[in-house]
Amino acid sequence: MRQTNRNYLFHDGDLSSTLDDARAAATEAVSLLPRDQFLSTSIDTLVEHLTAQHHIEPLQLLEEHTTMDQQEARVDVTGRFDYATRDSGRTFAAGHELTFYIPYTGDVRLWHLKANMFFSVVSVGTIDPRSSSLIIQLANTSNTDAARYKQAFDSEITRIRQIIQAQGGMLSAYHNELPTLVRGAIDRRRAELEKLNVLASVxxxxxxxxxxxxxxxxxxxxxxxxxxxxxxxxxxxxxxxxxxxxxxxxxxxxxxxxxxxxxxxxxxxxxxxxxxxxxxxxxxxxxxxxxxxxxxxxxxxxxxxxxxxxxxxxxxxxxxxxxxxxxxxxxxxxxxxxxxxxxxxxxxxxxxxxxxxxxxxxxxxxxxxxxxxxxxxxxxxxxxxxxxxxxxxxxxxxxxxxxxxxxxxxxxxxxxxxxxxx
Structure with missing residues (x-):
């Protein structure tokens, strides 16, 4: 079963490194707040504001809303034993192309970031941020049984689900520790201001x-x-x-x-x-x-x-x-x-x-x-x-x-x- 694009998913960056950068950005944001606003705002409100600003929404596939389109296609069969191929150049045969549109929620950046797991096969798909959809295209020759399309689609979706689940575990740990990191940065800044005799918070x-x-x-x-x-x-x-x-x-x-x-x-x-x-x-x-x-x-x-x-x-x-x-x-x-x-x-x-x-x-x-x-x-x-x-x-x-x-x-x-x- 051939996919008609080579847009690799979860391939261009590392989620672990991205979360390290997000932690650093969240604590750095404390020092960037204007002094009077920082001192005038309660610690709990500062923590809520900064953790919300640096929240990363996990991906979630809305598979129950999947739609499908189909059309005729010319399929590259060069080198396939079941088709006679030319001595030189590419050989094409009549076929079908199925396009699946799966809506999703979450941060679009996560589609490009590797989780802490390994697959020998790289997931392939196209992300349309305007419609918040994952697009998967499958193509094969016209004599291909429908069950093979379903098997290929299910295999791809299962792999994507597993990666999203792994990302979710990493994001959950990040979100759980973020308020503590931010609160610690707030406490440190207030302590420094106290040393300068600028702040008497209570x-x-x-x-x-x-x-x-x-x-x-x-x-x-x-x-x-x-x-x-x-x-x-x-x-x-x-x-x-x-x-x-x-x-x-x-x-x-x-x-x-x-x-x-x-x-x-x-x-x-x-x-x-x-x-x-x-x-x-x-x-x-x-x-x-x-x-x-x-x-x-x-x-x-x-x-x-x-x-x-x-x-x-x-x-x-x-x-x-x-x-x-x-x-x-x-x-x-x-x-x-x-x-x-x-x-x-x-x-x-x-x-x-x-x-x-x-x-x-x-x-x-x-x-x-x-x-x-x-x-x-x-x-x-x-x-x-x-x-x-x-x-x-x-x-x-x-x-x-x-x-x-x-x-x-x-x-x-x-x-x-x-x-x-x-």
Whole structure:
């Protein structure tokens, strides 16, 4: 079976070397970002942007959409024992040519790159990037059985599939390690800027654990077009206060501990409204932390929110709400995003369910609804049931990001049980 072109596939370059170049380009891109934009953008957003920019989409054949064309052809039979050939020159016979068009997705460059495997036979085909199609042409004399065409086509496609699969394994390893490489390059650049006293990425708001307070560990209860980076402010980057990640986790641990105590004795807390539950959470927080000027680091604002402030702007906001459906959930989120915040604001959205029996359904609503918000950027893993963590753009300024850790605590009591308690 003769193919009517000699366009070799997976033949002109090496995928391994190409991926090495891509890794180097991704880390080099970190140093090429304008300084103010680099400093004004969160690390997670930088990682997402640069890994998306250097993502290489694997090839995938859409074989179910293959089409075929056929036409008459003159086939070169020079030297074939089943045809009488001339003493000199080429000999041609009447034949048929079949052309197969197989759509594909993925980076067109991969059709020219060798994977880490060897075939003694080189695949042949034509790539049409305009229609994103692989074109395979087969020709033979008019007396050739149809089964031979099918055998030749299947053999070619099987070989191409195996190479694409090998490429896919190499690309998967590349994509898995790329975020770590980019994050390392970001950390190194920030460290260099710190050495030059140019960057103070996080001012830790003074907040220390009160002496003599016991440590505790709460009972464990059984997340490809590159998004453009936000523009930095016209005035350039200015360091801003924030609570650091370790302190944020300590704050969340206390809220988690308070919520567990609520769930352990729901009959005690069920009568409290939003403000009463908020005050209880607030007392837990201020029992373990103290601020620079007062005994209360965490302060009350309005009916349901708790804040840490620096220079009259919120660096941490905790919002407490009674569950009232998806509408109330999104309104509470909007409240958080509407606050005037520092660039790296951290927050907690604490939801108490007192009236709905189907708690698992409520949890499903949270997981489904919050990522649909127009300011949603990314979800982050919490490793805990009944907790979610998301990052949103601030409603005030897209450069500012708000981390929202969501808790759900169930204070629901069956009516008959509640009546017995009375």
């Amino acid at each position: 001012f830790n708001i003074p907040m220390v654990k009160k002496s003599g307070m016991p440590e505790f560990r709460p009972i464990e209860v059984a997340r490809r077009i590159a998004r453009p980076l936000p523009r930095p402010a016209a005035t350039g980057f200015k360091p801003e206060p924030a609570i650091n990640t370790e302190m944020f986790e300590d704050v969340l641990s206390i809220i988690r501990h308070a919520g567990a105590s609520f769930e352990g004795a729901p009959q005690t807390y069920k009568s409290l409204g939003e403000e009463g539950l908020r005050d209880n959470v607030l007392s837990h927080l201020n029992a373990l932390f103290e601020g620079r000027a007062t005994g209360e680091t965490f302060r009350k604002y309005g009916k349901t929110d708790i804040r840490i402030e620096e220079e009259s702007r919120a660096a941490f906001v905790g919002e407490c709400k009674l569950w009232g459906g998806e509408k109330i959930l999104l309104e509470a989120l909007n409240q958080l995003l509407d606050y005037v915040t520092w660039r790296d604001c951290k927050s907690a959205l604490v939801i108490f369910n007192k009236d709905v029996a189907g708690f698992s359904e409520i949890q499903g609503t949270v997981a489904r609804a919050l990522p649909t918000h127009p300011n949603f950027l990314r979800a982050k893993e919490t490793g805990r049931i009944g907790e979610w963590r998301y990052v949103f753009k601030s409603a005030e300024d897209p450069v500012r990001e708000v981390t929202v850790h969501v808790f759900m605590f169930n204070l629901y009591l069956k009516p008959e049980r509640s009546a017995k308690k009375r």
